[in-house]
Amino acid sequence: MSDIRVALIGNPNTGKTSLFNRLTGLNQKVGNYPGITVDKKTGISKIDQNTSAEIIDLPGTYSLNASSMDEDVAVKVLSDKNNDNYPDLVVVVVDIENLKRNLFIFTQIKDLGLPTILAINMADQMTLKGIDIDIPKLESLLETKIALVSSKQNKGLSYLKKLIASYKTVSTKPCFIEQETVLSKFAKDEKKKHHLETVRRYQFLKKTLEKTYTQDPQNAKDIRTFLDRILIHRIYGYLIFFGILFMVFQALFSWSEIPMDFIDSTFATLSELTRTHLPQGIFTNLLAEGIIPGIGGVVIFIPQIAFLFLFTSFLEESGYMSRVVFLMDRIMKRFGLSGKSIVPLISGTACAIPAIMAARNIESWKERLITILVTPFTTCSARLPVYAIIISLIIPAEATFLSFNVQGLVLMALYLLGFFTAIIAAAILDKVLKIASKSYFVVEMPNYKLPLFKNVAYNVIEKTKAFVFEAGKIILAISILLWVLASYGPGNEMQNATEHIQNNHPNYSDEKQQTEIASYKLEHSYIGVMGKFIEPVIKPLGYDWKIGVAVITSFAAREVFIGTLATIYSVGNEQESTIKERMRNEVFSDTKKPVYSFATGVSILLFYAFAMQCMSTIAIVKRETNGWKWPLIQMFVMSGLAYITALIAYQTLS
Amino acid sequence: MMWIQNILTIIVVAGALWFLYTKFIRKSKNNKNCGNDGCGC
Numbered sequence: 001m002s003d004i005r006v007a008l009i010g011n012p013n014t015g016k017t018s019l020f021n022r023l024t025g026l027n028q029k030v031g032n033y034p035g036i037t038v039d040k041k042t043g044i045s046k047i048d049q050n051t052s053a054e055i056i057d058l059p060g061t062y063s064l065n066a067s068s069m070d071e072d073v074a075v076k077v078l079s080d081k082n083n084d085n086y087p088d089l090v091v092v093v094v095d096i097e098n099l100k101r102n103l104f105i106f107t108q109i110k111d112l113g114l115p116t117i118l119a120i121n122m123a124d125q126m127t128l129k130g131i132d133i134d135i136p137k138l139e140s141l142l143e144t145k146i147a148l149v150s151s152k153q154n155k156g157l158s159y160l161k162k163l164i165a166s167y168k169t170v171s172t173k174p175c176f177i178e179q180e181t182v183l184s185k186f187a188k189d190e191k192k193k194h195h196l197e198t199v200r201r202y203q204f205l206k207k208t209l210e211k212t213y214t215q216d217p218q219n220a221k222d223i224r225t226f227l228d229r230i231l232i233h234r235i236y237g238y239l240i241f242f243g244i245l246f247m248v249f250q251a252l253f254s255w256s257e258i259p260m261d262f263i264d265s266t267f268a269t270l271s272e273l274t275r276t277h278l279p280q281g282i283f284t285n286l287l288a289e290g291i292i293p294g295i296g297g298v299v300i301f302i303p304q305i306a307f308l309f310l311f312t313s314f315l316e317e318s319g320y321m322s323r324v325v326f327l328m329d330r331i332m333k334r335f336g337l338s339g340k341s342i343v344p345l346i347s348g349t350a351c352a353i354p355a356i357m358a359a360r361n362i363e364s365w366k367e368r369l370i371t372i373l374v375t376p377f378t379t380c381s382a383r384l385p386v387y388a389i390i391i392s393l394i395i396p397a398e399a400t401f402l403s404f405n406v407q408g409l410v411l412m413a414l415y416l417l418g419f420f421t422a423i424i425a426a427a428i429l430d431k432v433l434k435i436a437s438k439s440y441f442v443v444e445m446p447n448y449k450l451p452l453f454k455n456v457a458y459n460v461i462e463k464t465k466a467f468v469f470e471a472g473k474i475i476l477a478i479s480i481l482l483w484v485l486a487s488y489g490p491g492n493e494m495q496n497a498t499e500h501i502q503n504n505h506p507n508y509s510d511e512k513q514q515t516e517i518a519s520y521k522l523e524h525s526y527i528g529v530m531g532k533f534i535e536p537v538i539k540p541l542g543y544d545w546k547i548g549v550a551v552i553t554s555f556a557a558r559e560v561f562i563g564t565l566a567t568i569y570s571v572g573n574e575q576e577s578t579i580k581e582r583m584r585n586e587v588f589s590d591t592k593k594p595v596y597s598f599a600t601g602v603s604i605l606l607f608y609a610f611a612m613q614c615m616s617t618i619a620i621v622k623r624e625t626n627g628w629k630w631p632l633i634q635m636f637v638m639s640g641l642a643y644i645t646a647l648i649a650y651q652t653l654s
Numbered sequence: 655m656m657w658i659q660n661i662l663t664i665i666v667v668a669g670a671l672w673f674l675y676t677k678f679i680r681k682s683k684n685n686k687n688c689g690n691d692g693c694g695c
Contacts, residue, residue: 281656283662
């Protein structure tokens with residue numbers, strides 16, 4: 001139980017999260033699917049020997065005008081004394097270089113009559129940028145206490161904690177409220193009053209900072225200006241962005257190959273050891289053919305997912321991602337999307353669920369709806385396992401194009417395909433949807449900084465953990481059920497399998513007979529019956545009934561696809577082999593041709609690029625759009641598109 | 655020993671079924687913190 005509840009608030013990119021990490025360390029709790037806040041984090045900070053504080057990291061927001069979900073959350077928490085999260089003290093985090101803009105929200109919070117202190121972050125930049133602040137004067141003008149901190153260099157935190165501990169002495173007087181009466185005289189209607197208030201607040205801040213803040217412009221000519229000129233350039237900006245993307249996907253494949261192969265073979269050995277060392281029986285079979293391959297199907301993708309988030313966290317932390325948002329806004333506008341849509345589209349590469357929720361801060365309903373509908377096209381991390389294994393099956397690892405790894409190129413092409421499909425779909429929806437709306441785009445350009453290892457590590461560990469423990473649990477549970485469905489079947493066909501094969505193929509060798517028996521049993525199991533039932537629909541796409549079963553089960557979540565195949569191919573297979581080897585050796589029962597040919601591989605890749613194979617996304621779209629209409633339209637359109645493109649691809653290539 | 659293996663299998667399969675049921679079918683009770691505690695809603 002903590003003694004003080006502190007709300008941490010500030011504009012995006014003020015280093016609020018870094019400060020939160022510094023204050024709370026590992027004592028954090030992160031909401032998975034936020035309902036009240038877009039992304040709510042809480043943590044406990046030891047303030048002194050006897051006091052601890054609960055720190056609430058409120059969403060990064062520019063004002064308390066409640067024009068977006070983020071702002072609405074902040075208003076609710078700070079203005080409602082009965083709110084569970086109502087704080088004893090508010091710490092407003094501002095960036096030393098953007099004081100005027102960042103202080104706007106500070107003046108609004110002061111108006112609420114809450115004890116509020118100011119944490120001026122990135123204080124380490126003061127000398128470098130030639131900044132000088134008269135702190136006592138600023139404290140008196142803003143009716144507050146100020147701590148100069150540097151979350152990057154871990155400086156000023158003890159003073160900040162001291163201020164937090166003495167929160168009862170912090171002034172609750174507003175620093176701006178006297179303007180209210182002036183505003184009322186000038187403006188009658190609410191909108192004009194609101195506009196005037198914003199202007200007056202900025203005028204107040206301008207005057208305040210003129211008296212307290214100086215910056216030597218000579219020192220301000222730094223590397224940031226130089227880098228910005230190149231990185232958001234109309235031509236070089238895009239070239240550099242695609243160059244970075246290209247390098248990321250090349251590295252993703254080549255770096256994760258060795259750990260993935262190691263994990264794959266370890267689980268194959270583990271399965272074999274279980275089978276040979278444990279007493280024979282049904283549970284041993286479940287372990288060797290269901291549980292171990294199921295867990296293996298999750299763990300194998302840890303290296304690729306961890307590398308992907310390592311790169312994206314590094315780009316985010318360095319300040320480059322905000323430049324990408326700015327760069328992409330030029331493209332976005334032409335397709336009926338807001339510049340803010342790029343945030344869901346980029347975060348959609350991790351998971352569509354938080355990405356769709358991130359669309360809440362888009363004020364215009366039309367742009368928000370379009371963003372929600374097209375975000376599932378971006379390549380989420382759940383598609384990565386499917387892409388990774390199919391690409392490695394249909395494209396040789398040693399294949400190069402202009403000395404670049406072709407596997408990496410194909411993976412990058414699939415990511416771009418998802419992104420551009422989302423953009424094209426947005427343009428179509430912009431024309432089709434007749435909803436009038438207007439919106440504005442503001443993006444904060446943070447300073448470039450060397451990413452803090454701790455923040456990058458937190459991000460990578462958190463996202464990888466989410467994949468392993470959230471998706472992993474589903475994959476494992478489905479693997480167990482699949483094992484049951486693949487091990488038992490209707491009628492006596494499965495029991496008579498040995499007799500049937502021995503009678504029909506008496507000349508087969510023992511090994512061949514065993515393979516045929518396993519195949520016969522699987523075909524007559526419950527799962528085989530289900531697969532056979534849908535086979536006519538999926539056969540034109542180049543899939544056999546086993547892939548059909550994987551397509552059905554992966555409707556729960558895309559990553560279940562590989563886990564399903566791993567389980568199906570393990571049942572009755574007593575040879576020690578990896579998932580990849582089993583898939584590579586798989587042949588059609590009638591033609592004896594390899595199942596995973598180039599044409600089938602491309603067909604699967606395209607199917608998963610477009611299909612809405614994710615129950616959780618459907619649920620979240622239903623919640624965000626407040627009805628079943630949009631998620632159902634989205635599901636049918638995406639599945640239809642997936643089927644048609646996969647069909648065309650297979651029929652053309654085969 | 656076979657009966658132990660049978661019981662273990664039943665427990666594991668029932669656990670998997672229950673997990674999938676709670677994850678995808680059963681509606682979670684709405685509470686005011688729903689959405690912040692990984693309650694699955």
